[in-house]
Amino acid sequence: MDTMNHRITLAERPVGAVAERCFARDDVPVVSPGAGEVLVEVAWLSIDPTIRGWMAYDFYLPAIEIGAPIRSVGLGTVVESNNDAYPVGATVLGMAGWQQCAVLGAGIQVVRDGVSPEAALSIFGITGITAYFGLLDVGRPSAGETVLVSGAAGATGSVVGQIARIKGCRAVGLAGSTEKCAWLTDELGFDAAINYKTEDVRRAIREACPDGVDVFFDNVGGDILEASIGNLALHGRIVLCGAISQYNDTTSRPGPSNLTLLIGKRGRMEGFIVLDYMHRAGEAIGHLSDWVRDGTLTYRTDVVDDLDNAPAAFNRLFTGANTGKVMVRL
Amino acid sequence: MDTMNHRITLAERPVGAVAERCFARDDVPVVSPGAGEVLVEVAWLSIDPTIRGWMAYDFYLPAIEIGAPIRSVGLGTVVESNNDAYPVGATVLGMAGWQQCAVLGAGIQVVRDGVSPEAALSIFGITGITAYFGLLDVGRPSAGETVLVSGAAGATGSVVGQIARIKGCRAVGLAGSTEKCAWLTDELGFDAAINYKTEDVRRAIREACPDGVDVFFDNVGGDILEASIGNLALHGRIVLCGAISQYNDTTSRPGPSNLTLLIGKRGRMEGFIVLDYMHRAGEAIGHLSDWVRDGTLTYRTDVVDDLDNAPAAFNRLFTGANTGKVMVRL
Numbered sequence: 001m002d003t004m005n006h007r008i009t010l011a012e013r014p015v016g017a018v019a020e021r022c023f024a025r026d027d028v029p030v031v032s033p034g035a036g037e038v039l040v041e042v043a044w045l046s047i048d049p050t051i052r053g054w055m056a057y058d059f060y061l062p063a064i065e066i067g068a069p070i071r072s073v074g075l076g077t078v079v080e081s082n083n084d085a086y087p088v089g090a091t092v093l094g095m096a097g098w099q100q101c102a103v104l105g106a107g108i109q110v111v112r113d114g115v116s117p118e119a120a121l122s123i124f125g126i127t128g129i130t131a132y133f134g135l136l137d138v139g140r141p142s143a144g145e146t147v148l149v150s151g152a153a154g155a156t157g158s159v160v161g162q163i164a165r166i167k168g169c170r171a172v173g174l175a176g177s178t179e180k181c182a183w184l185t186d187e188l189g190f191d192a193a194i195n196y197k198t199e200d201v202r203r204a205i206r207e208a209c210p211d212g213v214d215v216f217f218d219n220v221g222g223d224i225l226e227a228s229i230g231n232l233a234l235h236g237r238i239v240l241c242g243a244i245s246q247y248n249d250t251t252s253r254p255g256p257s258n259l260t261l262l263i264g265k266r267g268r269m270e271g272f273i274v275l276d277y278m279h280r281a282g283e284a285i286g287h288l289s290d291w292v293r294d295g296t297l298t299y300r301t302d303v304v305d306d307l308d309n310a311p312a313a314f315n316r317l318f319t320g321a322n323t324g325k326v327m328v329r330l
Numbered sequence: 331m332d333t334m335n336h337r338i339t340l341a342e343r344p345v346g347a348v349a350e351r352c353f354a355r356d357d358v359p360v361v362s363p364g365a366g367e368v369l370v371e372v373a374w375l376s377i378d379p380t381i382r383g384w385m386a387y388d389f390y391l392p393a394i395e396i397g398a399p400i401r402s403v404g405l406g407t408v409v410e411s412n413n414d415a416y417p418v419g420a421t422v423l424g425m426a427g428w429q430q431c432a433v434l435g436a437g438i439q440v441v442r443d444g445v446s447p448e449a450a451l452s453i454f455g456i457t458g459i460t461a462y463f464g465l466l467d468v469g470r471p472s473a474g475e476t477v478l479v480s481g482a483a484g485a486t487g488s489v490v491g492q493i494a495r496i497k498g499c500r501a502v503g504l505a506g507s508t509e510k511c512a513w514l515t516d517e518l519g520f521d522a523a524i525n526y527k528t529e530d531v532r533r534a535i536r537e538a539c540p541d542g543v544d545v546f547f548d549n550v551g552g553d554i555l556e557a558s559i560g561n562l563a564l565h566g567r568i569v570l571c572g573a574i575s576q577y578n579d580t581t582s583r584p585g586p587s588n589l590t591l592l593i594g595k596r597g598r599m600e601g602f603i604v605l606d607y608m609h610r611a612g613e614a615i616g617h618l619s620d621w622v623r624d625g626t627l628t629y630r631t632d633v634v635d636d637l638d639n640a641p642a643a644f645n646r647l648f649t650g651a652n653t654g655k656v657m658v659r660l
Binding site: 053059060221225226240241242243246252253254255256257258259260261262263264265266267268269270271272273276 | 383389390551555556570571572573576582583584585586587588589590591592593594595596597598599600601602603606
């Protein structure tokens with residue numbers, strides 16, 4: 001491996017859409033791992049909407065410092081180890097950041113043999129664990145209930161809908177193109193899909209969920225959240241996982257005008273962050289593995305090559321260009 | 331008792347503030363109770379914000395029919411009984427409506443000896459039970475946490491803050507006048523009170539709740555809800571009990587612009603309706619009785635005389651004229 005580490009760092013905090021000038025590229029000497037740490041040669045990066053928050057402000061984790069690599073989950077091979085749990089040659093997941101070589105101390109997860117990098121990042125990393133606990137622990141659907149998912153053709157949403165189906169629920173997805181909607185219903189087994197760009201969303205939800213929405217898993221926020229509240233069933237639950245429609249906003253946008261409906265509907269709206277569930281990651285990964293193995297859970301990846309293209313890959317999330325999990329192959 | 335029953339009925343569904351023309355007055359023959367029913371001579375009426383919803387639309391209960399008495403909890407004496415559980419002479423609470431005589435079948439609660447009508451309606455009726463379960467079952471505060479209450483000088487809010495204190499929490503109330511705020515801190519034992527009409531609410535909450543708001547019990551909605559979200563502590567809970575600031579709205583009003591803060595804060599916002607807890611009313615009444623007896627829980631009433639003044643009493647809720655529980659004495 002090189003003695004220099006190529007990195008993409010935070011040059012400037014974003015205001016609105018994340019512009020190229022927010023990023024800088026540099027090459028710095030590779031650092032040796034300290035006691036208990038490992039040096040990882042990064043092969044893949046997980047590109048997630050939450051990075052937008054980290055770039056801008058303290059958001060459940062401290063903001064990325066100016067000049068530091070963009071924070072990001074990555075997958076790679078241990079090339080130097082001071083920790084017997086992660087020997088040289090092991091494939092690991094961790095908060096590698098947008099760089100070729102990362103020193104990792106905590107939060108390292110070994111990727112088991114036979115699990116591809118794509119599967120690891122799409123299903124067994126943050127994405128799948130988010131879908132699993134967000135739906136099952138926060139949303140708590142029962143068999144026969146209707147689960148509505150926004151950003152359903154995205155990495156997390158597509159897994160949420162499939163888990164809902166596996167648990168005997170009716171799954172309805174919101175996505176932004178005919179192709180994405182077809183993927184949801186034809187390949188992933190969603191019961192219905194709504195193109196939020198071309199349909200009257202509130203009416204479409206009402207038609208697709210005639211008994212109301214029991215669980216709404218929201219990755220998007222904004223108008224779609226309002227429409228879902230309007231269609232919420234009695235005792236319905238809204239899982240606030242993300243609000244990608246608003247992450248690039250430069251002015252505050254009014255919230256749903258129908259929030260008081262939650263009173264009569266006894267609705268619950270709850271935010272969550274997957275980091276709170278990482279001590280139970282094994283539980284999620286066990287079930288997710290079974291479902292991938294028996295073919296009930298599938299995924300699609302949106303692979304961009306080359307570390308230097310990570311900013312472009314990142315922006316695909318906000319334009320809705322991606323279907324499935326966006327990742328960068330170094 | 332008279333053979334005629336004087337009533338105030340729904341003449342027209344309200345749009346905006348409830349105008350006098352929404353009400354009609356009539357006198358109809360007293361009806362005899364059927365099997366299992368009792369005839370009650372109504373002595374007191376409980377005047378609650380939720381009546382605004384019942385007048386306008388289906389809102390967890392069907393809308394009041396045009397020409398029917400305004401739905402309302404009332405207290406009175408059984409004067410004719412076909413039910414041994416409620417003998418003639420018993421004092422009972424039930425959904426009497428705005429009328430002199432009511433036939434009641436279900437949902438009747440006997441008022442125990444020694445409990446005044448004022449205490450029954452302020453504490454042991456819907457009001458106290460709402461405060462008890464809304465705070466403890468939905469809000470779930472722990473000792474040492476901060477509980478913020480809007481409409482704190484109102485019937486429900488004043489009980490919520492006192493229960494919070496009894497449970498070892500810090501209680502902070504929002505109210506609309508210096509006098510109300512003084513009542514909260516000087517007589518009810520709130521740790522702080524904020525005059526939302528004269529203070530910068532968001533800043534005042536931040537100063538009064540330096541560690542953030544662990545539980546926000548909301549009777550008001552609107553800007554106060556947004557300010558509370560901004561000050562919510564990690565894992566904070568918002569109990570949506572009412573939204574009196576919006577009940578008279580004729581156009582939909584934007585919701586809180588900062589709802590996505592719930593994600594990073596892992597916040598939970600949950601609506602509830604006390605009717606869901608009526609099977610556990612005895613549990614609440616037992617504790618509330620103890621607290622009234624030992625002087626840790628007090629209440630204030632806002633009594634208006636004469637059935638014909640019920641509409642005027644009702645409007646006191648919306649102008650904020652009342653401190654404590656609004657009730658009509660027939």
